[in-house]
Each structure stands twice: as structure tokens, then as C-alpha cells.
Amino acid sequence: MKVLVTGGAGFIGSHIVDKLVQADLQVYILDNLSTGSFSNINPGAAFLKKDIRDEGLKELLARERFDYVIHQAAQTMVANSLADPYYDCDVNIRGLVNLLEASRLSAVKRIIFASSAAIYGDTDVLPIAEDCGKQPSSFYGESKLTGERYLELYYKNFGLEYVALRYANVYGERQGDSGEGGVISIFLRKLLAGQGLTVYGDGSQTRDYIYVKDVAAANYQALFAGTANRSYNISTQKETSVNDLIELLSQLAGLQPAVIHDAPRDNDIRRSVLANQAAANGLNWQPAYTLPAGLSLMLRELGHQTM
Known part of the structure; x- marks a missing residue:
């Protein structure tokens, strides 16, 4: 099984890569190292320095023919999304769509998407279940919610399977x-x-607060889950x-x-x-x-x- 992990040199992504390498999967990391670190890269994975917004992403995925994509690359700061909404949108929405297009054109079987508790906003209903109302209070939360909607439409229109994981505070x-x-x-x-x-x-x-190795395990499970094409909270x-x-x-x-x-x-x-x-x-x-x-x-x- 050949798996691409975007943002695989970052905090959460590198732990996911470790889990996949340990499971003897063929793992590739795609990261532009803007926030990730070369020191996080597992030597058992192949490294590709590239941005998810690059036009060459389609050619890369067409050449490598990945079975699965785990998408962790993102702008993750709430404060930064408010200070620069354009950049947040560019990375989290345009970058995702670029990856989705490359994935469907290269016959990727399933994409695992890092979503966030930020999509819910402030609510009096606790604990928050997946069907709770969505009232994001930041552009970051809105970009993640929009990303989930793109995933739904790519599945409905093109058959690209997905699992969205709404992380609590990792x-x-x-x-x-x-x-x-x-x-x-x-x-x-x-x-x-x-x-x-x-x-x-x-x-x-x-x-x-959810420990990062539990998040890595959830991403691994999402590769094989029979109940796909929906969103899950990943929390304690x-x-x-x-x-x-x-x-x-x-x-x-x-x-x-x-x-x-x-x-x-x-x-x-x-x-x-x-x-x-x-x-x-x-x-x-x-x-x-x-x-x-x-x-x-x-x-x-x-x-x-x-x-």
C-alpha cells in the first residue's frame, strides 16, 4: 500500500508517518518545510519537498499512483487566519482543492483529512457530537468546515472516498x-x-486535550474503516x-x-x-x-x- 502524507514533516504529520512506517506501508512525505522540520522526517519514508498549491502536484500524483492520501498540510493558527484571511484561504481551501483534483485524476482510493474542533465554535451543548451545529468563530474554522464540504462533493460527484477527522486539542x-x-x-x-x-x-x-500518538492511530484506522465518507471527532x-x-x-x-x-x-x-x-x-x-x-x-x- 502506497500512502502520501502531506505535512508529514510537521508535528502531527510526522507521528502519522512513524505509525505508517511501523506498519510496513510504503510512505511518501510531501512538505514545503515552511513550518515542518527536516529533523522530523522518518528515514523510512521518501521525502518530496513541494507545496500543496503547486501546479505540478497533478503530475506528481499521476506518476507515483498513491493508493491513499493523508492530508495534514495546513495553515493551523486561528490568530493568523484572522490577521491574514487570504493566506488561510489560499492554503486551506485552494491547496485542498488542488490536492483533491490531483487525487481524483490519479485514482486515489481514499483521502484522510485533518479537520478541527474549531468548526463548532462556542456552544452550550457538551460534549459536542458530530451533528452539532457549526458556528466557527475564525477563518481557520471556516476553512476547515469548507474543506469538509469539498470532500463531500468530491465523493458525490467523482466517487473519491474520504474520512474527515475533527481533532480536539492535540x-x-x-x-x-x-x-x-x-x-x-x-x-x-x-x-x-x-x-x-x-x-x-x-x-x-x-x-x-488529545495525545498525538492517539491522533496518529486514528489516521491509520481511517485508512481501513468500512464506515467512510463522513466526519469523526478525535478526542478524549x-x-x-x-x-x-x-x-x-x-x-x-x-x-x-x-x-x-x-x-x-x-x-x-x-x-x-x-x-x-x-x-x-x-x-x-x-x-x-x-x-x-x-x-x-x-x-x-x-x-x-x-x-
Whole structure:
């Protein structure tokens, strides 16, 4: 089986590549290295430096004849999407359509798409199920929702199978400081450096933190799922506040940081936790890592002894 992973040198994409290589699949990485890192590239995968918006993408896929595509390449920052909506649209929508055209013309069997909890926006209905109303509060969330609609239409019109995975807040090794899950990376780095932690608002806002290896496992399962052509939440279905996160990190690291409160951020979702029963049924997937277990692994990678 020949699989192309776009964004495979990035945080989540590189973990997906590791999972596929471990499963003895023939893996290719496509990444322009704008945010990905060459150091993340698994030596068991072939690397192609290319942008998903390149016109030459059709020729590449026609030549290589991939069986499956896992699409992780994206503009992922909510704040950046608000500062530069054009760029967000260019990468997340035009880039996706370019990839979809190349995939259908080269007879790709199925595309796995990285969607996001950002498509839901703020809602009082928790945990959020897949059929909940969609009210994205950022252009990033809107671009991901639009991407899902393109996938639906490519399946209906051309028969290109898809699975869209709506990630909760992903964290883990190799993560930078971007995205919602990036708060964990920021807090860990500052905690271990003896610096204070900045909390926007009162710290009661919540997120559903999912470990990156669980996300990689969900992408692997989506390749073979019989229940395709729909969207799935990939989450723990557990709600954690910023205050609780700081307390847990402090306990695991054996350190007590100073906490600095700042004004709440614009467009910040107050509470977010995603239901995951559909993925359990449709993908035969469940998260294997608790938040303390995932954080302990991150601390271990950083060379810090956990309690």
C-alpha cells in the first residue's frame, strides 16, 4: 500500500508517518518545510519537498499512483487566519482543492483529512457530537468546515472516498507553540525554565486535550474503516480547564510556577469537549493515553524526571 502524507514533516504529520512506517506501508512525505522540520522526517519514508498549491502536484500524483492520501498540510493558527484571511484561504481551501483534483485524476482510493474542533465554535451543548451545529468563530474554522464540504462533493460527484477527522486539542512530542494544544508546549517550556505562566482570562476555559500518538492511530484506522465518507471527532471526551492543566503539570514536574493573568483573548472559545463514540464505532478507535500519561511522556523526552 502506497500512502502520501502531506505535512508529514510537521508535528502531527510526522507521528502519522512513524505509525505508517511501523506498519510496513510504503510512505511518501510531501512538505514545503515552511513550518515542518527536516529533523522530523522518518528515514523510512521518501521525502518530496513541494507545496500543496503547486501546479505540478497533478503530475506528481499521476506518476507515483498513491493508493491513499493523508492530508495534514495546513495553515493551523486561528490568530493568523484572522490577521491574514487570504493566506488561510489560499492554503486551506485552494491547496485542498488542488490536492483533491490531483487525487481524483490519479485514482486515489481514499483521502484522510485533518479537520478541527474549531468548526463548532462556542456552544452550550457538551460534549459536542458530530451533528452539532457549526458556528466557527475564525477563518481557520471556516476553512476547515469548507474543506469538509469539498470532500463531500468530491465523493458525490467523482466517487473519491474520504474520512474527515475533527481533532480536539492535540499535544505531544515535537509540538511547537502553535495551535490550541500548543499551550501545553508553551507551559512545559516555561515551567522547566523557571518562568511564569501567562493565563488569558480566569483560567476556567476548557479544552479536550488529545495525545498525538492517539491522533496518529486514528489516521491509520481511517485508512481501513468500512464506515467512510463522513466526519469523526478525535478526542478524549474529557474536559480540562487551564487551571487544572497547570496544577497537573506542576504535580508531574514537581515545580510550582508563578501564574500571571492577562486579558481574555478575542475569539477564544469558552468550553470545548468533543464526544468520541462515533469514532469508537466507525473507526474502531479509542484514545489509549490519559492526559497525565501523555504529559509524562513529554516530560521524559525533555529529560525531566516525573513524579
